[in-house]
Each structure stands twice: as C-alpha cells, then as structure tokens.
Amino acid sequence: MRAIRSLALAAILLAPLAGCDGTGDFWSFPPQVRGSKVDDDQLAQLVPGTSTRQDVTALLGSPTAHASFDDNRWIYISEVTHPVIAGTQGIEDQHVVVVSFDDKGLVTGVEKKTQDDALPVDVVARATPSPGTEASLLQQLLGNVGKFSAGVPDSNAGKQGSATNPGNF
DSSP: OHHHHHHHHHHHHHGGGTTOOSSSTTTSOOOEEEEOOOOHHHHHTOOTTTOBHHHHHHHHOSOSEEETTEEEEEEEEEEEEEEOGGGOEEEEEEEEEEEEEOTTSBEEEEEEEEGGGOOOOOOOOOOOOOTTOOOOHHHHHHTTTTSSOOOOOOTTTTOTTOSSOOSOO
C-alpha cells in the first residue's frame, strides 16, 4: 500500500513536466537581443549622396561605435545571445551595419555584415615584464618578517613639539 502511495505522489508531482522534452523553454533561458537592431526597411530609407548624418541618427539612432581611425564610419552592432556555462554568452545571430559618410556628412555607402564576415583574432599569451616581481610566493609571504621592531612605547608621544610629535596633528 505504501509503494502505491509513493508512485501516485511521484506521478502527481511529475505530471506537469510530461509535456517537456528537456530541451524546451522550461530548462532554458530566452534569447536576448543586444545592441542596435537595424531593420532592412530602415536601411532602404537611406539614400547614398542624399541622406545626412542627422537623417541616419533620426532613423537608426546613435551608432554602437565609430571606426577607430575614421569618424566618417558609423557601426551599428546587434546580436542575439543566450546564456551558456559560467555566465558567458553564446551568440546565436549577429549583424553589423557600417554606414560611411563623406567629409560633407552625406552617406556614401551602407554595408551589411554577418557573423560569417568576422575575422578570427589571435590572443597573444605573453606578459609585459615589470621590475620587482621576481619574488617567489614564500618570499612575498615572509618578506616583512623581522623588519619591524617590537612595539616599544615612545616616552615623548603626546608631548607637543617633541621629535616624534612635532606639532598638533
């Protein structure tokens, strides 16, 4: 009789999960849209040679970034991410729109880039040497042992104008 009650209780508790396949929305987080999402309809309204910086700002908003060495290239970046292990974000979809201007502030071109256009970046695994960091962990831990004297009270402490207390500080 006890076994039947345990099975019935387990069935009641697990019944709401019957429709879940384990990979559905119950166990996962919803994707997040990050950055400045640019619609194709908005891009169609930009006319090279006619649209100005003010038109682009009014239509698309402020850019995500400016090109590092060229203020005439505005970059709009958007991506759809989902959380993965250790709090990092996995990228599901990424779009980059680059709007170029001439010196008069008129649009000269609009480029759309996807994640397939991305270039791999090699991270250099070297460190900049700095002087004074050659001490081992043991030397760092025990480095100050013996450098301080025992707490000998100063007979002149508290007297105004003494060698150890030259003023009212």
